[in-house]
Amino acid sequence: MRHKKVCLLGTSAVGKTSLVKRFVQGIFSDKYMTTVGVKIDRKTESIDGRDVDLLLWDLNGEDRFQKLSMSYLRGASGYLLVVDGTRRQTLDAALVLHHKARAALGDIPCLMLLNKADLTDAWDFDQPDLAELEAQGWTIFRTSAKMGTGVEEAFQTLAQLLSTPDPATL
Amino acid sequence: MKALHPFPALTLPDSLLANLNIAVLERRPDGAFSLLGEAPDWLTHLLPEAETFGQALHPEATFLFLDHFLVEAEHLWNNRKEGSVSSGPWTEVDVSGREWLLEATALRVEDRPLLLLRPPVTDHQTLRNILQESREQGLESHRLIKEVNKREVLLHCIVHDLSTPLAGIKGSLSLLKEDDLVKDDGKRLLQIGINQVEKMQGFIRQILHSFAQEVQPLLPTLVKADTAPDVADIARDVTTALQAYGALKGVRFRIEADPDTVWKITGEAMRLERVLFNLVENALRYSPPQAEVVIRVEKADGFVQTTVEDAGPGVQEEQVTSLFNKFSQGPGLAGKAGLGLYFCRITVEGWGGTIGYSPRPGDGARFWFRLPRPTPAA
Numbered sequence: 247m248r249h250k251k252v253c254l255l256g257t258s259a260v261g262k263t264s265l266v267k268r269f270v271q272g273i274f275s276d277k278y279m280t281t282v283g284v285k286i287d288r289k290t291e292s293i294d295g296r297d298v299d300l301l302l303w304d305l306n307g308e309d310r311f312q313k314l315s316m317s318y319l320r321g322a323s324g325y326l327l328v329v330d331g332t333r334r335q336t337l338d339a340a341l342v343l344h345h346k347a348r349a350a351l352g353d354i355p356c357l358m359l360l361n362k363a364d365l366t367d368a369w370d371f372d373q374p375d376l377a378e379l380e381a382q383g384w385t386i387f388r389t390s391a392k393m394g395t396g397v398e399e400a401f402q403t404l405a406q407l408l409s410t411p412d413p414a415t416l
Numbered sequence: 417m418k419a420l421h422p423f424p425a426l427t428l429p430d431s432l433l434a435n436l437n438i439a440v441l442e443r444r445p446d447g448a449f450s451l452l453g454e455a456p457d458w459l460t461h462l463l464p465e466a467e468t469f470g471q472a473l474h475p476e477a478t479f480l481f482l483d484h485f486l487v488e489a490e491h492l493w494n495n496r497k498e499g500s501v502s503s504g505p506w507t508e509v510d511v512s513g514r515e516w517l518l519e520a521t522a523l524r525v526e527d528r529p530l531l532l533l534r535p536p537v538t539d540h541q542t543l544r545n546i547l548q549e550s551r552e553q554g555l556e557s558h559r560l561i562k563e564v565n566k567r568e569v570l571l572h573c574i575v576h577d578l579s580t581p582l583a584g585i586k587g588s589l590s591l592l593k594e595d596d597l598v599k600d601d602g603k604r605l606l607q608i609g610i611n612q613v614e615k616m617q618g619f620i621r622q623i624l625h626s627f628a629q630e631v632q633p634l635l636p637t638l639v640k641a642d643t644a645p646d647v648a649d650i651a652r653d654v655t656t657a658l659q660a661y662g663a664l665k666g667v668r669f670r671i672e673a674d675p676d677t678v679w680k681i682t683g684e685a686m687r688l689e690r691v692l693f694n695l696v697e698n699a700l701r702y703s704p705p706q707a708e709v710v711i712r713v714e715k716a717d718g719f720v721q722t723t724v725e726d727a728g729p730g731v732q733e734e735q736v737t738s739l740f741n742k743f744s745q746g747p748g749l750a751g752k753a754g755l756g757l758y759f760c761r762i763t764v765e766g767w768g769g770t771i772g773y774s775p776r777p778g779d780g781a782r783f784w785f786r787l788p789r790p791t792p793a794a
Binding site: 281282283284285286288301310311312315317318320321 | 480481484487488504505506507509515517519536542545546549
């Protein structure tokens with residue numbers, strides 16, 4: 247079975263841990279628990295009849311308190327860039343991380359997840375914003391770790407990209 | 417460098433490192449690890465095989481993160497480098513779902529490749545940053561609460577200013593409409609005016625409902641005795657809330673209220689508390705050190721009168737007439753909105769009471785308000 251290391255990147259409190267929890271265990275908790283360092287989970291996905299063992303590296307969010315150690319990224323096959331759809335400034339932080347990851351890992355598959363899609367009243371992105379990001383080459387998923395919306399699809403899509411010999415990346 | 421006076425050999429008890437929560441593992445030539453000394457409790461919990469003495473251990477099979485870190489560790493061990501390399505923290509989850517924060521350090525001591533596993537040692541700088549930020553946020557949230565309160569008072573004032581003339585306009589239009597001198601067309605136009613006034617009153621109610629759930633319309637309220645607030649109780653709550661401020665200034669509070677009398681009044685507890693809070697806080701602000709602020713509750717012409725007295729400089733005569741007006745600021749109060757006493761007035765008057773100021777004999781200020789007693793319970 248092939249093993250693929252997938253990192254979740256994003257600033258603090260965007261929902262990285264909740265996304266992993268939803269994807270691996272199918273559960274969600276409203277209680278916010280900040281991640282220190284890294285927490286690793288695994289889940290096997292079947293892609294085109296072949297099993298892929300996804301090692302999901304849930305990394306601490308980077309902010310003024312915690313810097314992301316780039317050594318955690320070593321060996322990653324792909325990553326998910328997580329943005330809080332109700333806090334626009336988390337996009338800027340995510341893009342900074344994206345550039346760091348690019349410098350460390352090169353051109354590997356990555357997707358952008360606009361999380362907390364259930365909080366429609368507080369949603370901070372409109373259609374032109376998304377169109378602009380898509381024009382820049384981003385594949386974007388609107389996800390809700392709370393409702394489960396888009397979560398399986400996002401991880402599946404990345405797993406698919408990791409299984410493709412010449413993945414289309416940003 | 418050779419020591420001129422070598423230290424005596426140090427023999428450590430096997431349990432020392434385990435008691436410090438540190439697991440010391442030595443890398444063996446076959447790639448497995450041996451545990452040196454005793455295993456700390458957390459290790460035997462997460463890696464039960466560590467309890468068996470001499471067991472070849474493969475912690476990286478359980479701790480997936482270690483598999484990643486061992487690449488760096490091997491580099492240090494194989495190159496026989498001095499110093500150490502740390503993994504940074506990671507989290508393990510046991511079968512019960514409990515999380516364990518761990519950290520690994522690889523080092524070479526006397527040519528032996530060692531791996532130390534332990535819960536991370538507190539990083540005081542990070543802790544300080546977190547405390548700093550928490551405190552800053554505490555201050556910010558405090559500031560926001562104050563700001564929200566201020567806006568709520570402002571909202572009260574705006575609503576009051578809008579609703580009071582509207583009631584007058586509506587009354588006048590209604591009277592005019594009943595007048596025989598007004599013909600049919602005039603009555604129709606007057607009705608349009610009345611409808612518009614009612615519509616605006618509806619808007620005001622909507623504003624109150626949307627932006628200030630706790631704010632009740634500023635109209636006389638029919639309060640039953642069983643739900644009415646007791647002004648003496650409220651006075652005690654207010655002095656308790658201001659106790660720290662009072663202690664800072666060395667000012668004492670004294671409440672004079674007959675304990676055998678029930679001091680219920682027409683009004684609503686939360687706003688009554690704000691009225692009294694404003695008056696007592698003002699009194700405290702102007703009191704000289706070691707003085708006393710007196711809150712007196714007594715009967716007066718069928719009403720309940722509450723008086724707040726301080727030993728401060730009092731209010732200058734030319735300020736007395738505008739004291740309860742909007743944006744009226746006392747001396748040395750630049751930056752304050754000047755809405756506190758105005759809020760007190762519109763609230764007390766809204767409940768059918770009166771409020772006023774009179775100089776205190778000798779030195780000081782005396783603010784008072786009178787409120788009707790509540791309707792007896794059915």
